[in-house]
Every structure is written in C-alpha cells, then in structure tokens.
Amino acid sequence: MISQLSWKIGGQQGEGVESTDRIFSTALNRLGYYLYGYRHFSSRIKGGHTNNKIRISTKPIRAISDDLDILVAFDQESIDLNGHELHDNGVIVADAKFNPVVPEGVTARLFAVPITAIAEELGTSLMKNMVASGASWALLGLPLEVFNKAVEEEFGRKGAAVVEKNIDAVRRGAEFVLEQAGGPLDEFQLEPADGKQKLFMIGNDAMALGSLAAGCRIMSAYPITPASEVMEYLIKKLPKFGGTVVQTEDEIAAATMAIGANYAGVRTMTASAGPGLSLMMEAIGLAGMTETPLVIIDTQRGGPSTGLPTKQEQSDVNAMIYGTHGEIPKIIISPSSIEECFYDMIEAFNLSEQYQCPVIVLTDLQLSLGKQSCEMLDYDRIVINRGKLVSDVPLLETHAQFKRYEFTEDGVSPRVIPGEKGGLHHVTGVEHDEIGRPSESSINRKKMMDKRLSKLDNLQITNAIHVDASYEEPELLIVGMGSTGGTIDEARARLEQEGIKTNHITVRQIYPFPTELFKPYADRASQIVVVENNATGQLADQIKLNVGCAEKVRNMLKYDGTPFLPSEIYSRSKELV
Amino acid sequence: MATFKEFRNNVKPNWCPGCGDFSIQAAIQRAAANVGLEPEQLAVISGIGCSGRISGYVNAYGFHGIHGRALPIAQGVKLANRDLTVIASGGDGDGFAIGMGHTVHAIRRNVNITYIVMDNQIYGLTKGQTSPRSAVGFKTKSTPEGSVETTLAPLEIALAAGATFVAQSFSSDLKQLTSLIEQGINHEGFSLINVFSPCVTFNKINTYDWFKENIVNLATVEGYDPTNRVMAMTKLMETNGMITGLIYQDTSRRSYENLVPGFSQESLAHHDLTLSQDDFNGLLKEFK
Ligand SMILES: Cc1ncc(C[n+]2csc(CCOP(=O)(O)OP(=O)(O)O)c2C)c(N)n1
Ligand code: SF4
Ligand SMILES: [Mg+2]
Numbered sequence: 001m002i003s004q005l006s007w008k009i010g011g012q013q014g015e016g017v018e019s020t021d022r023i024f025s026t027a028l029n030r031l032g033y034y035l036y037g038y039r040h041f042s043s044r045i046k047g048g049h050t051n052n053k054i055r056i057s058t059k060p061i062r063a064i065s066d067d068l069d070i071l072v073a074f075d076q077e078s079i080d081l082n083g084h085e086l087h088d089n090g091v092i093v094a095d096a097k098f099n100p101v102v103p104e105g106v107t108a109r110l111f112a113v114p115i116t117a118i119a120e121e122l123g124t125s126l127m128k129n130m131v132a133s134g135a136s137w138a139l140l141g142l143p144l145e146v147f148n149k150a151v152e153e154e155f156g157r158k159g160a161a162v163v164e165k166n167i168d169a170v171r172r173g174a175e176f177v178l179e180q181a182g183g184p185l186d187e188f189q190l191e192p193a194d195g196k197q198k199l200f201m202i203g204n205d206a207m208a209l210g211s212l213a214a215g216c217r218i219m220s221a222y223p224i225t226p227a228s229e230v231m232e233y234l235i236k237k238l239p240k241f242g243g244t245v246v247q248t249e250d251e252i253a254a255a256t257m258a259i260g261a262n263y264a265g266v267r268t269m270t271a272s273a274g275p276g277l278s279l280m281m282e283a284i285g286l287a288g289m290t291e292t293p294l295v296i297i298d299t300q301r302g303g304p305s306t307g308l309p310t311k312q313e314q315s316d317v318n319a320m321i322y323g324t325h326g327e328i329p330k331i332i333i334s335p336s337s338i339e340e341c342f343y344d345m346i347e348a349f350n351l352s353e354q355y356q357c358p359v360i361v362l363t364d365l366q367l368s369l370g371k372q373s374c375e376m377l378d379y380d381r382i383v384i385n386r387g388k389l390v391s392d393v394p395l396l397e398t399h400a401q402f403k404r405y406e407f408t409e410d411g412v413s414p415r416v417i418p419g420e421k422g423g424l425h426h427v428t429g430v431e432h433d434e435i436g437r438p439s440e441s442s443i444n445r446k447k448m449m450d451k452r453l454s455k456l457d458n459l460q461i462t463n464a465i466h467v468d469a470s471y472e473e474p475e476l477l478i479v480g481m482g483s484t485g486g487t488i489d490e491a492r493a494r495l496e497q498e499g500i501k502t503n504h505i506t507v508r509q510i511y512p513f514p515t516e517l518f519k520p521y522a523d524r525a526s527q528i529v530v531v532e533n534n535a536t537g538q539l540a541d542q543i544k545l546n547v548g549c550a551e552k553v554r555n556m557l558k559y560d561g562t563p564f565l566p567s568e569i570y571s572r573s574k575e576l577v
Numbered sequence: 578m579a580t581f582k583e584f585r586n587n588v589k590p591n592w593c594p595g596c597g598d599f600s601i602q603a604a605i606q607r608a609a610a611n612v613g614l615e616p617e618q619l620a621v622i623s624g625i626g627c628s629g630r631i632s633g634y635v636n637a638y639g640f641h642g643i644h645g646r647a648l649p650i651a652q653g654v655k656l657a658n659r660d661l662t663v664i665a666s667g668g669d670g671d672g673f674a675i676g677m678g679h680t681v682h683a684i685r686r687n688v689n690i691t692y693i694v695m696d697n698q699i700y701g702l703t704k705g706q707t708s709p710r711s712a713v714g715f716k717t718k719s720t721p722e723g724s725v726e727t728t729l730a731p732l733e734i735a736l737a738a739g740a741t742f743v744a745q746s747f748s749s750d751l752k753q754l755t756s757l758i759e760q761g762i763n764h765e766g767f768s769l770i771n772v773f774s775p776c777v778t779f780n781k782i783n784t785y786d787w788f789k790e791n792i793v794n795l796a797t798v799e800g801y802d803p804t805n806r807v808m809a810m811t812k813l814m815e816t817n818g819m820i821t822g823l824i825y826q827d828t829s830r831r832s833y834e835n836l837v838p839g840f841s842q843e844s845l846a847h848h849d850l851t852l853s854q855d856d857f858n859g860l861l862k863e864f865k
Contacts, residue, residue, distance in 0.1 A: 023762065029865070030865070035799065117585075151788060181661060181845075189686075197865065199861060199865060200864055200865075201864045205864065209860060212860065213851065213852050213857065214850075215851070215852075217727025217845050217848060217850075218653070218654065218845065219658055237860065238839070239837075239838050239839025239840070240839060241848075241852075242839065242840065242841030242845060243666045243839075243840070243841070243842075243845060244656070244837050244839070245842050246652075246656070248649065248682070249678050249679060249681075249682040250678060252647075252649070252679075253646070253649040253678075253679055253682070254649075255645070256642065256646040256649040256650045256653070257649040257650065257652055257653035257656075258653060259642075259650055259653060260622065260649065260650035260651060260653025260654040260655075260657070261653035261654065261655060261656055261657040262641070262655040262657075263640060263650075263653070263657075264620070264653065264657035264658045264661070264846055265657055265658060265846030266656075266657035266658075266846050266848075266849075267850065268657070272788075282643055283643065283646070285643075286642060286643050286646075290640075303652075308699075330604075338614065374864070376861075379854050379857050379858075382851075382852065382857070384850050384851065399586055399587045399636070412774065414762035417658070417846055418617070418620045418638035418654065418658060418661055419617055419618065419638075419658055419660060419661060419844070419846070420617060421615075421617045423617070423638075424616055424636065424637065424638060425638070425639075426631075426632065426633050426638075426639040426640075427639065427641065428633065428638045428639075428640075428641035429625075429641065429642060429643055430641065434725070436633075436639075437588060437633060464620065523636075523791060
C-alpha cells in the first residue's frame with residue numbers, strides 16, 4: 001500500500017475538467033485524505049488545454065509533486081502535454097473515441113475507455129467527465145458510495161433523474177475499466193486516511209471566510225484574476241449578515257470606498273492583484289495619512305503589466321513596500337498556508353484597527369487558487385480587537401473638536417466614528433494638527449510624521465516568521481514566503497537524507513521586516529538561500545537590507561509562471577553546498 | 578434643534594475674497610439646519626481643489642480625501658452608516674475630469690447621498706488651468722491659445738446615466754441653492770447639484786455678471802416639468818446647460834441601499850461583529 005498518489009485530469013477548457021476535479025476531491029476529502037491541488041489554466045474561457053492535478057496523501061502535504069501516477073485525458077493533447085510527468089508504472093485513462101496514443105518515451109499503461117460513447121448512450125456527452133472519473137476512482141479501489149454521495153451533491157439541484165444518470169455514468173466507467181484491468185490496481189491502493197474531518201478549499205475562500213469571521217461587512221472590489229473568488233464568496237454570504245459586496249467601477253473606487261466605510265466604522269476590505277494594487281496606491285497613502293484602517297488582499301500573479309494573469313508569481317513585494325508616495329506606516333503580512341489565509345484575515349483586520357493603518361495581505365496565485373486540505377478551523381481563535389475605537393465620549397464645548405490625532409505615548413490616537421455627538425472632527429490627507437485641521441507648521445509636521453511612523457515601533461505580530469531550525473549551524477538556511485513552504489520542506493527532507501543540514505524560515509511579516517527575530521538564524525547559517533517566484537530576488541533584497549549578511553545570501557528564483565517543484569529546490573540547493 | 582450657526586466652525590476659509598465657494602458653504606449650513614440635522618448626523622466628504630476645502634469649513638464630520646475620489650469615499654460612508662446624511666463635494670475638475678468615472682457610476686448606483694459640484698469652469702487650486710467645463714477658446718495657463726476641446730455637458734451625461742435627481746444653481750442665489758440642497762438631501766437616492774461658483778481670481782470670463790446675464794431660472798419657464806426626462810434633456814440642450822433650479826427628479830426608483838438584497842436597514846456601523854458558533858459551523862459545511 002502507498003501513502004500518496006498524484007492524479008491529473010486534462011482536457012479543453014469548458015469540458016468539465018473543473019467539475020470532475022471537484023467531485024473527485026470532495027470524495028477523497030470525505031475519506032479523510034490530505035489533498036493539494038494545482039490548476040493549470042489560461043485566460044481563455046472555452047477551449048485551450050487545461051488540467052487540474054491533485055496530490056493525495058495520508059499525511060499533511062503542502063506542495064505539488066514532481067511526478068504523476070494517473071492521468072485522465074479527454075484528448076490527445078492532454079496526453080502529449082502531460083504524459084512525460086507519469087512515472088514508469090503510471091496509468092492513462094483516456095477516451096477511446098480519439099484513439100489515444102502513448103507518446104514515445106512514456107512507459108505508462110493506457111486504458112482506453114469509451115468515455116464519450118458510454119455518456120452518449122446514457123443520453124448526453126456532457127456526462128463524459130463522470131464516466132472518466134468513475135473509471136479512475138475504480139482503479140484506486142476506493143468505496144464507490146462515497147463518490148456517489150459527492151455526485152449527488154453536485155447535481156442534486158438538477159433533480160433526482162440527473163443524479164441517477166450521472167451515478168449510472170460513474171458505474172459504467174468503473175465497470176469498464178475494472179474489466180480491462182482485472183480489478184483495482186494493486187500499486188495504487190492507498191493506505192486508509194486518518195479519518196479526521198478536514199476542510200477542502202482554496203486560499204481565496206479561506207480569506208473570504210476569515211474576513212467574515214473578522215466582522216467584515218462590506219467589500220468593495222473590481223474583478224481580477226486571481227482575486228475574484230474572494231468577492232464571489234462574500235457576495236453569497238454577506239447579505240445574510242446585512243452587508244454586501246459592491247462591484248465598483250475600478251480599483252481606485254474599491255479602495256477609497258473601503259476607506260470611507262472603515263472611517264464610518266464598518267470593517268471593509270478590498271482584494272485585487274498587481275494591476276489593481278497599482279491603481280490603489282494613492283488611496284493606500286490616504287489611509288496611511290488619515291490613519292484610517294484598511295485591509296487589502298493582493299493575490300500576486302505574473303507581472304508586469306497584464307503579464308501572466310493566470311500564472312504563479314511573487315513579484316509584488318517591492319511594489320507593496322514602496323508603492324505609495326511619501327512615508328506612511330503600513331503592515332504587510334503573507335500567509336503561507338490555507339489555515340493562515342483564514343486566521344491572517346482576522347489578524348489583518350485587528351492590526352488595521354489597532355495601528356490605524358493599511359494592512360496588505362499578500363498571497364500568490366498558487367495559494368489563492370490551489371485547492372487544498374485545511375485543518376478544521378477553530379472558532380475560539382476568532383478574536384476581534386478594535387484598538388482605540390471609542391464611543392460615548394464626553395460632549396464638546398462650542399466650536400471644540402475631538403482630538404482625532406491626539407499625540408499619545410504609542411502614537412495611536414483614540415478614534416470615534418461619525419454619528420458620535422462628542423466626536424466631531426475633521427479628517428484630511430493634507431498634513432494636519434491634532435483635530436485634523438490642515439497645518440503647514442514645521443513643528444507640527446515633524447511631530448505628526450513621527451507620531452504616525454512610530455506607531456509600528458511597538459508592532460507585535462505573533463509568528464512574524466515561522467522557524468523550523470533543527471540545526472545549530474546549518475549549511476543552508478532556506479527562506480521563502482507564501483505558497484512555497486511545503487515545497488521547500490519536501491526538498492529539505494531529500495537533502496537531509498543525504499546529510500545536508502538545512503533550516504527553514506517562512507517570512508510571514510514582510511513589512512516591517514522582523515529583523516530582530518530573523519537575524520540569529522541568519523548569523524548561524526553558512527549560506528542563506530531565498531526561494532521566490534520572481535526575477536530579481538525581492539525578498540532576498542529585504543533580507544540584505546534589513547539583516548545584512550549580503551555575502552551569504554543566494555537567490556533561488558523561478559519566474560516562468562509555474563510554482564517550484566520539490567526536485568528543483570532540491571537540486572539547486574545541492575549545487576550550492 | 579440645531580440652527581445654521583451650529584454648523585459653523587471657527588476656521589477661516591482660505592478662499593479668495595469674493596470666491597463663489599463661500600455661499601455654497603453657507604447654503605450647506607442652512608440646508609442642514611433646515612432639514613433638522615444635528616452636526617454629528619452630517620458627514621461632508623470632499624475632494625481636492627479650492628472647493629475641496631469645504632469639508633473643513635462646516636461643523637460636522639468631515640473627510641477631505643484625494644483628488645477626484647470624494648464620491649467613492651462618500652458612498653462608503655453612507656453604506657457603512659445609512660443613518661448619516663452624507664454630502665459629497667468638490668470642484669469641476671475633481672468631479673468631471675479625474676473623478677468622472679466615479680461620477681457616472683455613482684449616478685447609476687444611486688446611493689442616497691447628495692453631490693454638490695462647485696463649478697468654476699477652471700482649476701483654481703493649481704492656479705488656473707483649463708477644466709472640462711471651460712468654454713472652447715478659453716485661454717488659460719494650459720491653453721494659452723484657447724481650449725480646443727468641447728465643453729463637457731455633465732447634466733446631460735447625468736440624465737443619460739440614469740440620474741434620479743439633477744439640479745443646478747448659482748452661488749449668488751443663496752435661497753435657491755439652499756432649497757435645492759434640502760431637496761437633494763430629502764431625495765431618496767443620488768442627487769447631483771451643479772453650482773456655478775465663480776473663481777474671481779483665475780476666471781475672468783465666467784464672472785458673476787456673466788452668469789447673471791446668461792442663466793435662466795427654471796421657475797420662470799412656463800410649463801417646465803422636472804419629472805419629464807425628455808423635457809429636461811431638451812431644455813439642457815436648448816440652453817447649453819445655462820439653466821438653474823430642479824431640472825429632473827425621479828422619485829420612483831429606490832436607492833441602492835434599499836435595492837441590494839439583504840442589505841441592513843440599520844446602520845451597519847452599529848452591528849455586532851461577532852459571528853455565532855452556529856453561523857460559523859454552517860459556513861464550514863460547504864468545504865467538507
Ligand atoms: C492625483 C492628483 N493629480 C493632480 C493633483 C493636483 N490638483 C489639485 S486640485 C486640482 C484641480 C482643481 O480643480 P477643481 O477640481 O476644479 O477644483 P477648484 O480648485 O477649481 O475648486 C489638481 C489638478 C492632485 N492633487 N492629485
Ligand atoms: S482661486 Fe478661485 S476658486 Fe480658488 S479660492 Fe480663489 S477665487 Fe476661489
Ligand atoms: Mg474648478
């Protein structure tokens with residue numbers, strides 16, 4: 001029996017690849033397996049090759065695999081493009097209709113199943129994905145009832161007859177392939193899973209859910225890949241809580257509307273990707289200057305410009321740190337797991353109110369869109385902290401105004417929301433005094449700048465870095481952020497087998513850089529290798545700038561649009577030592 | 578009940594003596610008192626320009642934002658707390674150049690706020706460049722030989738965009754202006770009030786006298802019906818937009834807040850943020 005397996009389905013976009021993947025993985029999730037998905041898709045809606053890969057494991061996994069066990073192919077192109085990933089004992093389940101051919105150099109076995117023919121016999125070729133998934137499920141020898149339950153849920157709203165037909169299609173596919181193979185394939189029998197209930201979701205869902213849990217009631221946003229799922233999730237849920245998603249005319253409106261709503265007391269956020277974030281920069285500066293809480297998600301994708309909109313990249317680090325003009329306090333946190341996507345949104349909303357400044361939550365396409373197992377989320381960890389938001393303040397004397405920008409020890413001033421009788425005040429992006437009136441006095445200017453910037457002197461973030469440091473003096477300190485953590489760990493396990501000592505740090509607090517925490521580990525490592533999906537080493541630059549040890553810092557970069565594979569990190573690390 | 582004096586603060590505006598914006602400030606203060614508001618119930622959200630300073634000159638909650646973005650900020654404030662009366666305000670450059678995209682979409686969205694444009698046909702704060710409202714041939718610092726671009730007709734655009742309240746006034750006519758702002762506040766939905774507000778320093782063409790000679794008060798137009806959209810459009814075209822008064826009002830359409838499914842009738846800002854354990858468990862179901 002095996003502890004893990006990789007399964008991939010490929011076809012033309014719009015051909016049912018998504019729904020097959022959804023049903024297949026829902027059933028696996030119910031059985032308690034750990035799953036990690038990777039979507040390959042292009043900007044086209046219909047047509048064009050697409051594939052979804054799922055890695056199935058009895059233990060937690062956070063990376064895609066190097067190779068592949070089972071490939072389900074709707075067309076020859078899917079075999080030609082993905083066949084080379086199959087290892088020697090791999091299996092191809094393909095539609096007999098196109099007379100599938102195993103490409104030269106690939107030794108995988110082929111099961112040609114009359115996928116389209118069976119589906120058409122049952123009434124519609126639309127069901128070919130059910131035939132195909134039934135066939136591949138059967139090869140794994142997993143219980144069919146669990147699979148059928150997932151099918152029932154997928155098609156339930158279309159009525160019992162449709163469910164019936166699809167279940168039939170699954171059965172027919174399974175029967176056909178089992179006859180050909182002479183039963184489930186021994187080498188693909190998975191050990192039973194731990195049976196622990198898990199969630200299965202994409203990072204964008206987790207962040208949207210986290211926002212809801214954090215008390216977010218308004219989202220203003222403009223659609224963009226790979227961020228749109230956040231607004232699509234929230235528009236389904238927010239109305240139940242009295243709130244809504246406003247699809248604005250552009251990202252400038254999205255960010256400024258969020259500023260208005262936060263100013264007026266409602267936790268509001270927006271989410272976008274590089275192009276949208278570029279448009280938001282002036283607004284982020286306004287939030288910084290007016291000390292208005294603001295939470296923005298940046299789901300990084302391939303830049304610059306429209307770049308590679310559906311591909312993986314981590315190249316917005318510099319833009320997020322340096323993008324706004326002038327100097328404002330701002331916090332950038334970067335979740336590195338699906339669970340963190342959830343919890344980090346709660347923390348982001350809290351930080352934005354505690355420090356009264358913009359907070360950017362930085363993810364990447366693979367984390368935002370890759371579907372993966374998520375440990376059960378903990379209700380008790382939902383804690384809301386609104387910082388110095390005050391109400392029922394004493395009434396003001398005639399013409400007096402509330403000191404919204406009062407100088408205080410920690411730089412953070414009490415904040416009231418409009419409607420409060422004793423709280424009248426003015427807010428402006430122009431330099432201002434304690435009651436928010438424009439002021440050009442140089443004494444006031446300096447004091448106000450210091451006040452705003454000093455707020456982050458006391459910044460306390462739990463887990464600013466995640467450290468896995470088993471070695472006192474490692475040969476390599478491997479550093480990453482976002483979705484790369486799991487891949488790095490798999491590479492490290494292989495390096496470890498060869499006696500190469502590595503430690504691992506995932507930077508969660510990207511800005512301000514957690515230098516104090518990071519430095520001791522950097523000092524003790526012979527080399528620091530920074531793994532990132534960009535071309536210039538933006539995270540590495542932050543380490544050099546803040547921590548120093550530039551002579552020890554090495555770049556490990558990948559910017560071809562695809563995530564790192566464990567084997568790539570492994571072999572490039574080996575070259576270094 | 579607050580009088581208009583309570584909407585005054587002790588800040589001295591930095592506008593040039595004689596600037597049209599002074600009367601708009603007074604009209605907002607009067608209208609707020611006349612509709613029965615207390616200062617804390619009003620939020621004035623403004624853009625950047627000479628006009629944008631208005632939010633600091635009314636004793637209320639004020640938010641002076643960035644150039645061209647008063648409207649999205651104001652809509653955010655209103656959606657967060659629908660109990661507030663929200664006035665957005667700014668210049669013709671703010672609303673009809675850099676912020677034009679927001680203006681058209683705010684009109685379509687129809688959130689219940691009032692937008693007052695202080696239209697001086699020029700960029701005042703940046704010391705006299707052409708604006709989308711400048712006349713063809715108008716010489717400014719940025720058009721030394723005279724502007725060659727067509728003058729924008731914002732109210733016609735507003736009607737085409739589905740505006741439910743369109744009015745225009747002149748800062749010398751404090752009575753009409755005050756009354757229109759009151760009507761705008763009382764209107765359910767987005768109300769647009771464009772106000773001719775002479776810039777005495779940089780615009781020597783569109784002066785007080787020039788407006789007095791050229792504008793027609795709709796009150797004097799026999800048979801004018803502000804509920805008739807076609808008539809409104811025709812009148813604007815016939816007069817090149819040189820009319821004042823209530824131009825068009827449609828009271829049949831509900832505001833955005835009342836149309837959006839599930840949107841809270843109470844101020845969201847005063848909602849309890851905590852999610853119940855039951856709700857949380859319910860939300861997790863679809864991911865199992
Ligand atoms: C993004 C941006 N671009 C340019 C400016 C400079 N700026 C400030 S106000 C203004 C135009 C002002 O004209 P208008 O909106 O008509 O207001 P007025 O001063 O005439 O009342 C400009 C161009 C700015 N503040 N922000
Ligand atoms: S420059 Fe013009 S618009 Fe600005 S304050 Fe002076 S008169 Fe008013
Ligand atoms: Mg102007």
